[in-house]
Structure formats: structure tokens, C-alpha cells
Amino acid sequence: MDAMECLLGRQSTPAGMLAEPAPSDGEVLSLLETAMRAPDHGALRPWRFLSIRGGRRRDLGDIFAAALVKREPDAGSDEIEKARGKAVRAPLVLAVWSEIVENHPKVPPIEQVMATGAAVQNLMNALYAQSYDAIWVTGAPCYDENVKASLGLAPKDVLVGFLHIGTAKSVAPTKKRPNPADYLHIW
Numbered sequence: 001m002d003a004m005e006c007l008l009g010r011q012s013t014p015a016g017m018l019a020e021p022a023p024s025d026g027e028v029l030s031l032l033e034t035a036m037r038a039p040d041h042g043a044l045r046p047w048r049f050l051s052i053r054g055g056r057r058r059d060l061g062d063i064f065a066a067a068l069v070k071r072e073p074d075a076g077s078d079e080i081e082k083a084r085g086k087a088v089r090a091p092l093v094l095a096v097w098s099e100i101v102e103n104h105p106k107v108p109p110i111e112q113v114m115a116t117g118a119a120v121q122n123l124m125n126a127l128y129a130q131s132y133d134a135i136w137v138t139g140a141p142c143y144d145e146n147v148k149a150s151l152g153l154a155p156k157d158v159l160v161g162f163l164h165i166g167t168a169k170s171v172a173p174t175k176k177r178p179n180p181a182d183y184l185h186i187w
């Protein structure tokens with residue numbers, strides 16, 4: 001696939017529309033070569049990826065459910081099951097975070113998070129180039145210290161999201177995109 005075709009063709013697929021096949025962990029490793037090419041001030045390599053598939057997605061669902069109950073002790077069973085179910089929609093979930101170097105003399109945490117975001121976008125494009133589909137989601141679990149701790153993050157680290165990955169069950173209509181002229185100012 002031509003690079004511009006990839007960049008202009010990629011669009012997200014709702015997690016519930018993602019099915020097998022998903023890339024194997026070997027393929028993920030290979031695709032992550034693109035993430036390693038993200039702009040990265042200070043070469044801190046802040047990005048971290050955790051591959052969660054098969055039955056381990058249920059462990060992630062349990063983490064989401066337990067965190068919801070701690071956040072909202074009055075949550076009903078429907079809400080708890082909904083939170084749990086968010087982990088098992090797509091065949092592969094990649095949790096992505098920035099392992100933050102604190103008090104760096106030149107690279108504040110926001111730059112480390114931006115570098116991780118750029119790594120994610122490279123990966124999203126690479127997935128599309130290899131005919132996989134994906135969506136980047138955050139939601140309350142992303143900002144929950146209990147979820148972070150359960151995934152092995154320190155409080156200083158920033159969970160930037162969960163990438164739900166697979167193959168779209170059906171071809172989604174092409175989304176209309178904004179006109180770049182509305183976003184460019186020229187001095």
C-alpha cells in the first residue's frame with residue numbers, strides 16, 4: 001500500500017465490530033518497529049505496550065469491573081458487567097502507557113506522553129497497512145489509579161489508552177473528514 005493511501009485511508013472501527021483475525025504477538029512485535037520511529041525528545045522511549053488476548057482479556061475485564069466498584073460503590077450489576085465487557089469486544093487489546101521520567105531537565109511529562117501518542121499513531125497506520133482494523137479508547141478506566149496499579153504502572157506513569165485490534169466484521173462507510181483549510185492559518 002502506498003504511504004499516502006495508508007494515511008488517507010485509515011479509519012477507526014468500533015471495538016464491537018472487530019473480530020479475528022488479529023495480529024499475532026510476533027506480528028505486533030514487527031508492527032511496533034513503526035512505533036519505535038516516533039519523534040522522541042531525549043530518546044527516552046517512554047512507550048510501553050501490553051498485549052492482552054484470549055482469556056487474559058477477562059482478567060482485564062475483572063480489573064475494569066473492580067475499579068468501577070471502587071469508584072462507584074453503588075454501581076449496579078448491569079454497569080459492572082458493561083465495564084467488564086469492554087475488555088472482550090475485540091480479539092486483541094493493547095494497553096499503552098508512558099513510563100514517565102520525572103524531573104527530566106529537558107523533557108517534561110507532556111512531551112513523553114506526546115511521543116507515546118505518536119508511537120500509537122504510527123502503529124495504527126501500520127495495522128491498517130497490514131489490513132487490520134483498530135480503535136484507540138480511553139474512558140474512565142484509563143484515568144483510574146486502581147486500573148493503572150493492576151497493570152503494573154506506577155502512579156507517575158500515564159496510561160494513554162487501550163487499542164482494540166482485529167479485523168472489521170464489515171466494511172464501514174468512509175467517514176467524511178474536515179477540510180484542512182479550516183485548520184491552517186498562514187502568516
Ligand SMILES: Cc1cc2nc3c(=O)[nH]c(=O)nc-3n(C[C@H](O)[C@H](O)[C@H](O)COP(=O)(O)O)c2cc1C
Nearest residue numbers: 010011012013014135136137138139140160161175
Ligand atoms: C486519546 C484518545 C482517546 C479516545 N478515547 C475514545 C473512547 O474512549 N471512546 C471512543 O469511542 N473513541 C475514543 N477516541 C476516538 C477514536 O479513537 C477515533 O479516533 C474516533 O472514533 C474517530 O475515528 P477515526 O480514527 O476514524 O477518525 C479516542 C481517541 C483518542 C486520540
